[in-house]
Amino acid sequence: MEEIKIQSVCPYCGKVIEAKIITKDNSVYEIKTCPEHGDIKERIYDLKMFNEKILPHLKKLHEFKETEDIPECPYGCIGCKKHRTQTVLGIMEITNRCNLKCSYCFANSDATGYLYEPPYEKCIEMVDKLREQNPPCPAILISGGEPTLRDELIDLIKYCRSKDMMVIIATNGYKIAGSLEYAKKLQEAGVSVIYLSFDGVSDKSNKEKKNHLIIEKIFENCRKAGNLNTVLVPTAIRGINDDEAFDIIKLASQNLDIVRGVNFQPISFCGRMDDSEREAQRYTISDLIKDISKQSEGQIQESDFYPVPVILPLTEFFQAYTKEKQVAFSVHPMCGSATYLFKDENGILIPMPRFLNVNKFTKILEDYAKKLQGSTNITRPILIASLIKEVAGTIDFSKKPKNLELIKLLGSLFLNNGDMRDLTTFHENTLFVGTMHFMDQYNADMERLKYCAIHYVTPDLDIIPFCAYQNFGYRQKVENKWKQDIPKKE
Numbered sequence: 292m293e294e295i296k297i298q299s300v301c302p303y304c305g306k307v308i309e310a311k312i313i314t315k316d317n318s319v320y321e322i323k324t325c326p327e328h329g330d331i332k333e334r335i336y337d338l339k340m341f342n343e344k345i346l347p348h349l350k351k352l353h354e355f356k357e358t359e360d361i362p363e364c365p366y367g368c369i370g371c372k373k374h375r376t377q378t379v380l381g382i383m384e385i386t387n388r389c390n391l392k393c394s395y396c397f398a399n400s401d402a403t404g405y406l407y408e409p410p411y412e413k414c415i416e417m418v419d420k421l422r423e424q425n426p427p428c429p430a431i432l433i434s435g436g437e438p439t440l441r442d443e444l445i446d447l448i449k450y451c452r453s454k455d456m457m458v459i460i461a462t463n464g465y466k467i468a469g470s471l472e473y474a475k476k477l478q479e480a481g482v483s484v485i486y487l488s489f490d491g492v493s494d495k496s497n498k499e500k501k502n503h504l505i506i507e508k509i510f511e512n513c514r515k516a517g518n519l520n521t522v523l524v525p526t527a528i529r530g531i532n533d534d535e536a537f538d539i540i541k542l543a544s545q546n547l548d549i550v551r552g553v554n555f556q557p558i559s560f561c562g563r564m565d566d567s568e569r570e571a572q573r574y575t576i577s578d579l580i581k582d583i584s585k586q587s588e589g590q591i592q593e594s595d596f597y598p599v600p601v602i603l604p605l606t607e608f609f610q611a612y613t614k615e616k617q618v619a620f621s622v623h624p625m626c627g628s629a630t631y632l633f634k635d636e637n638g639i640l641i642p643m644p645r646f647l648n649v650n651k652f653t654k655i656l657e658d659y660a661k662k663l664q665g666s667t668n669i670t671r672p673i674l675i676a677s678l679i680k681e682v683a684g685t686i687d688f689s690k691k692p693k694n695l696e697l698i699k700l701l702g703s704l705f706l707n708n709g710d711m712r713d714l715t716t717f718h719e720n721t722l723f724v725g726t727m728h729f730m731d732q733y734n735a736d737m738e739r740l741k742y743c744a745i746h747y748v749t750p751d752l753d754i755i756p757f758c759a760y761q762n763f764g765y766r767q768k769v770e771n772k773w774k775q776d777i778p779k780k781e
C-alpha cells in the first residue's frame with residue numbers, strides 16, 4: 292500500500308498538522324510530527340483487513356475529494372457549509388445529571404460542579420433545527436448524563452415522534468429496571484430504541500456501573516412494556532472487557548425478541564499519554580473484530596464484517612427509486628464496521644455474508660440505481676422484477692438459514708423504500724453487530740471528520756460533527772455558555 296497523506300492535529304497543542312497513513316508489521320499506523328512536540332505514531336488498523344475492506348472505499352472517497360472545496364477542519368465547524376455528509380443521527384444532550392457516580396466519568400454534574408440542562412423550549416428548537424436539514428435528519432439520540440432523570444423526556448420523545456423522527460434514548464437502564472410504569476411511559480411516548488450502555492457480563496467489566504446485575508430486570512420490563520427495542524452498547528476496553536465481546540453478543544442473541552443489536556465502541560483516549568502507554572491500551576476496530584472471531588471460534592469471522600459505507604449503494608438505489616433525496620450513511624470507512632447475524636432454526640448464528648455475496652449485491656444495486664434514473668412508470672416494475680431476479684443470483688441457498696425468506700424480505704424492502712422497521716420476521720431472527728471507533732486527538736483524521744454523519748445539535752442551534760464536538764473544544768464552549776449552578780438540596 293502506498294502511504295496516504297491526511298490532515299490531523301497535534302494531541303498536545305491542537306495545531307493542525309500533516310500526517311501519513313503507513314503500514315508496518317501487518318498493521319496500519321498514523322504518523323505525524325509536530326514542530327514543537329515531536330513525533331507521534333498511532334496504530335489504527337490491521338493491514339489485511341485494511342487492504343481488503345477499507346482501501347476500496349477509501350479510493351472512492353478520494354475521487355470525490357478532488358472536486359470539493361477544502362473546509363477548515365476541525366476548528367471551522369460552526370456555520371460550515373462544506374461538510375460532506377448530512378446528519379443521519381442527531382444527538383441532543385438534555386442533562387449532565389446522572390443517577391450513578393462512576394469515578395471515571397468526567398462529564399456528570401457532580402464531577403463538573405455545574406448543571407448543563409438546556410431549557411425545554413430550547414430542546415424543541417434543537418429538534419426543529421435537525422428537521423430543517425436537507426434532507427431532514429431522520430433519527431435523534433437523546434442522551435445525557437442520564438436523560439431519564441429529566442421529567443420532560445417523555446414530552447420530548449412525543450415531540451420528536453410528531454416530527455416523524457426515530458427516537459433513541461441513551462441510558463444505563465436503572466430507571467427502566469426500577470419502574471415498569473416508566474418503561475410503559477417510554478413505550479407509549481413512542482420511543483424507537485433503548486440504547487443501553489452495557490459493558491459486559493461480569494463484575495470485572497462492570498466495576499462501578501454494575502448494570503449487568505439488573506440486565507434481566509431491564510429486559511423483563513422492556514418486554515412487559517410492549518417489547519421495547521433495545522441495542523446493547525459496550526465501551527470496549529483492552530484488559531477490561533475485550534474478552535467478553537462474544538459473551539455480550541450471545542446474551543443479545545438469547546433475547547432477540549427485544550434486542551436488535553450490539554454496537555461496540557472501542558474507547559478513545561483523552562489526556563496526555565506516551566506512545567508505549569497508548570500502544571498497550573489501544574483497542575482498534577480490527578482488534579475487536581479479531582477478538583469476536585477468536586471468542587466465537589469462527590462462528591463469526593473477520594471476513595463477515597464490512598465498513599459502514601458498504602450500504603451506500605442501497606441509499607443510491609432508493610434515491611433513484613423514490614426520486615427523493617435520502618440521507619446517506621456515507622461515513623468514512625475507518626469509522627465503523629458491521630455485520631448482520633441470523634439465528635437459524637437450530638439457534639446457530641449465521642453471519643449474512645456467508646450466504647449473500649455482499650460485493651455482487653451492492654454492485655447490482657449500483658447498476659440499477661443508474662438504470663432507474665432514466666426509467667418511466669411503465670419500465671420501473673420491469674426493472675424491479677429483473678433486479679430481484681439478479682439479486683437472487685447473489686444468494687447461496689444451500690447456506691441460507693431455512694427460517695429466513697430472503698427473497699420475500701428483499702421484495703418487501705424494495706416495496707417499503709428501504710424502510711426495515713416494519714419487517715417483523717426479519718427483526719425477530721436478526722442481530723446487528725456493529726462497531727464505531729470515535730476518534731481522539733492521537734488518531735485524529737480530518738478525512739474521517741469531514742464525512743461524519745453523527746452530529747450534535749447545540750442550544751445555539753449549531754450542528755457539529757460528534758468527534759469534533761468531543762475533541763476540539765466545542766463541548767466546553769457550549770457548556771460554559773449554558774451551564775447553571777447545581778440547585779441546593781433542601
Ligand code: SF4
Nearest residue numbers: 362364367368371374
Ligand atoms: S468537520 Fe465538517 S463541519 Fe467541521 S470544519 Fe470540517 S467540514 Fe466543516
Ligand code: SF4
Nearest residue numbers: 626728729743757758
Ligand atoms: S462520530 Fe466520529 S467515528 Fe463516528 S462517523 Fe463521526 S467522525 Fe466517524
